[in-house]
Amino acid sequence: KQEVTQIPAALSVPEGENLVLNCSFTDSAIYNLQWFRQDPGKGLTSLLLIQSSQREQTSGRLNASLDKSSGRSTLYIAASQPGDSATYLCAVNSAKAGNNRKLIWGLGTSLAVNP
């Protein structure tokens, strides 16, 4: 059974720091992995999608990597800003869940960037 774990559960950093959020999964049979951002009381905003054949994706100050063999993905945020404060969710698109290719979710990392 695919399980997704995100560490740490919460993180507080001063503005300007580079930081890494971790996502691990137990089954390497995935189609893709997606990182989302959620602000309090809001919906999810897609940040990056990494297909199983890819190693990394970049968007602005964000870089996500994928290592299927070790079951890990990292989200790197460069030069963090207070506006980056949010919960970051990792979701794995499992290849073993039939045609729906079901998303398996982590519980998220709550990030606070302090001015």
Next chain:
Amino acid sequence: DGGITQSPKYLFRKEGQNVTLSCEQNLNHDAMYWYRQDPGQGLRLIYYSQIVNDFQKGDIAEGYSVSREKKESFPLTVTSAQKNPTAFYLCASRRGTGANYGYTFGSGTRLTVV
């Protein structure tokens, strides 16, 4: 701009009532999904639809019903059979089910039982 619109933003339900949450997308996406989010738990799939006039149960479909009469609309009804409906409900869509297709989410509906 294309996107997913969920309404209402807040919804209050009395005991024994059915309520319907709206989800509309103008992205021309084929697949649509309903998730439930509770504190301390990962998102859980309620129902999904990969094509008009077809939908499938997710992990926690009991007490919920859906319809997919139009490509752009996927309403969720929370029935009186759902014993613990207070939660944040999120609608999502995808262009297709290929590995290069990500999910787009709406802004959510917070349902509270009063």
